[in-house]
Amino acid sequence: MYIYDKFDHAITRERVAEFSQQVTRRLAGELSEDQFRPLRLMNGLYLQLHAYMLRVAIPYGTLSTKQLRKLADIAKKYDRDYAHFTTRQNLQYNWIKLVDVPEILAELASVEMHANQTSGNCIRNVTADQFAGVAGDEIEDPRIVSEVIRQWSTFHPEFSFLPRKFKIAVTGAPKDRAAIQFHDIGLHIVKNDKGEIGYAVYVGGGMGRTPVVAPLINGFVPKAEILSYLEACLRVYNLYGRRDNIYKARIKILVRDLGPEEYRRQVDEEWKHIRGTGVDIPPGEEERIRAFFAPPAYEKIAEPVAAFAEAKAKYNAFARWVATNVHPHKVPGYGAVTISLKPIGGIPGDASSAQMHAIADLADTYSLSEVRVTHVQNLVLPNVKQADLFKVWQRLGEIGFADGNIGLVTDIIACPGLDYCSLANARSIPVSQQISTRFADLDRQHKIGPLQIKISGCINACGHHHAGHIGILGVDKAGVEFYQITLGGAGDEKASIGTLLGPGFAGEDIVDAIEKVVNTYLGLRTTAQETFIEAYRRVGAQPFKEALYGRR
Numbered sequence: 001m002y003i004y005d006k007f008d009h010a011i012t013r014e015r016v017a018e019f020s021q022q023v024t025r026r027l028a029g030e031l032s033e034d035q036f037r038p039l040r041l042m043n044g045l046y047l048q049l050h051a052y053m054l055r056v057a058i059p060y061g062t063l064s065t066k067q068l069r070k071l072a073d074i075a076k077k078y079d080r081d082y083a084h085f086t087t088r089q090n091l092q093y094n095w096i097k098l099v100d101v102p103e104i105l106a107e108l109a110s111v112e113m114h115a116n117q118t119s120g121n122c123i124r125n126v127t128a129d130q131f132a133g134v135a136g137d138e139i140e141d142p143r144i145v146s147e148v149i150r151q152w153s154t155f156h157p158e159f160s161f162l163p164r165k166f167k168i169a170v171t172g173a174p175k176d177r178a179a180i181q182f183h184d185i186g187l188h189i190v191k192n193d194k195g196e197i198g199y200a201v202y203v204g205g206g207m208g209r210t211p212v213v214a215p216l217i218n219g220f221v222p223k224a225e226i227l228s229y230l231e232a233c234l235r236v237y238n239l240y241g242r243r244d245n246i247y248k249a250r251i252k253i254l255v256r257d258l259g260p261e262e263y264r265r266q267v268d269e270e271w272k273h274i275r276g277t278g279v280d281i282p283p284g285e286e287e288r289i290r291a292f293f294a295p296p297a298y299e300k301i302a303e304p305v306a307a308f309a310e311a312k313a314k315y316n317a318f319a320r321w322v323a324t325n326v327h328p329h330k331v332p333g334y335g336a337v338t339i340s341l342k343p344i345g346g347i348p349g350d351a352s353s354a355q356m357h358a359i360a361d362l363a364d365t366y367s368l369s370e371v372r373v374t375h376v377q378n379l380v381l382p383n384v385k386q387a388d389l390f391k392v393w394q395r396l397g398e399i400g401f402a403d404g405n406i407g408l409v410t411d412i413i414a415c416p417g418l419d420y421c422s423l424a425n426a427r428s429i430p431v432s433q434q435i436s437t438r439f440a441d442l443d444r445q446h447k448i449g450p451l452q453i454k455i456s457g458c459i460n461a462c463g464h465h466h467a468g469h470i471g472i473l474g475v476d477k478a479g480v481e482f483y484q485i486t487l488g489g490a491g492d493e494k495a496s497i498g499t500l501l502g503p504g505f506a507g508e509d510i511v512d513a514i515e516k517v518v519n520t521y522l523g524l525r526t527t528a529q530e531t532f533i534e535a536y537r538r539v540g541a542q543p544f545k546e547a548l549y550g551r552r
């Protein structure tokens with residue numbers, strides 16, 4: 001993974017010292033909350049319903065075990081002994097005291113971490129495929145360009161005060177595991193007819209009150225020129241993006257209003273002016289960064305491991321866990337293990353300090369000391385030998401994270417909702433817990449097959465409900481929480497926005513409604529292999545509407 005250089009260390013130390021002074025002034029009453037707000041947001045600090053929340057950046061979701069242990073220690077010392085992994089591959093502390101924030105930031109800096117640009121109208125944490133560097137289907141490791149973008153965008157003078165927040169995601173394989181078409185800019189690493197590597201660039205995607213699947217703006221930007229092209233994209237946005245209306249300030253609105261063709265034309269015009277002017281990555285710099293992501297020293301494993309096959313034959317639960325939670329690795333004899341942070345009845349994405357320490361121990365022992373955070377609120381041990389999978393599964397069982405449910409109905413995304421968030425209209429966490437409990441039976445989960453449920457507590461869509469095969473949106477009706485259902489969303493390379501089925505359901509009825517949707521799918525699929533999203537795209541919304549609301 002990338003190691004800070006002297007510039008990274010310097011700007012992180014300076015930012016901690018600067019914000020420490022600002023916190024002191026706020027506590028002394030020298031700054032009002034209105035004056036302090038933009039300063040704290042620049043440092044990833046939010047004021048939620050009950051306490052401050054600090055969002056820590058985990059660039060492209062990559063963590064060392066040293067960093068994970070530090071995150072665990074901070075949770076124990078300054079929070080309520082747990083932390084929350086988010087859909088942007090970040091981590092949040094939900095119960096932070098303002099007086100402790102400078103100390104927390106200093107502790108983060110000691111392990112090359114920070115909260116810079118995790119909030120505010122700037123380029124936020126760059127996300128990537130959680131299997132970057134180990135997936136056999138990738139064209140190139142997306143972490144390399146993600147790190148290039150991180151360095152280019154950090155405190156960029158032109159893009160520190162954009163019209164609105166800005167999010168970039170990168171995927172390096174034909175299979176999109178980073179939901180790039182729901183980002184302000186999504187980069188898909190591709191090869192052209194000459195075999196040269198470049199980037200397909202999607203601009204103007206997003207969720208929220210106006211969900212949009214990003215259009216393709218450029219099918220191939222040469223690798224060496226990606227920064228100047230991104231700069232051109234952002235300059236057009238900075239020039240024309242709405243600053244008078246927060247609801248129309250995202251780049252998706254600009255691209256929609258201009259039209260993709262006109263936006264593309266203006267970007268190309270701007271690109272002509274800045275190409276070759278020193279914006280792009282200097283010669284040799286990509287190679288320097290690439291060296292940090294060189295493959296580790298894998299063992300050569302020539303033959304299948306007999307003990308692994310025997311364990312699968314003997315323990316059905318282990319075999320199922322392997323089927324759902326172990327992703328194929330590019331190196332024979334290895335697998336990438338996804339740790340489900342979605343135990344039955346648990347809070348999606350939460351982990352205690354003890355659990356984080358245990359996962360760090362597992363990574364040191366079995367995964368070459370590396371951990372990844374996924375954009376669906378789980379963790380990954382990217383380099384586990386096949387011979388060690390059974391031991392890893394057993395150890396995960398000891399800490400409550402051995403559920404073999406990745407990609408299944410209980411692998412639910414949920415935002416913090418009204419339990420924490422001051423913007424929310426309804427609770428998300430209890431609904432996710434109730435659905436998880438209702439579908440707890442693992443036989444039933446596997447019978448249902450791949451199914452993504454995503455829950456948001458308000459229209460800001462932090463739970464990504466628009467991209468859920470089943471999406472749930474909490475709304476407020478005269479002070480009562482109701483939940484709308486959308487179907488047919490997807491965040492992969494066939495990205496789509498879910499369709500609203502009809503009126504919302506009261507809190508006590510939403511789980512029954514979800515069960516009715518699932519049972520309707522099981523009744524209409526043509527084979528046991530036809531997934532929910534495939535069946536929905538074949539038959540449309542009408543059978544589900546009739547099941548929920550009757551014929552109209």
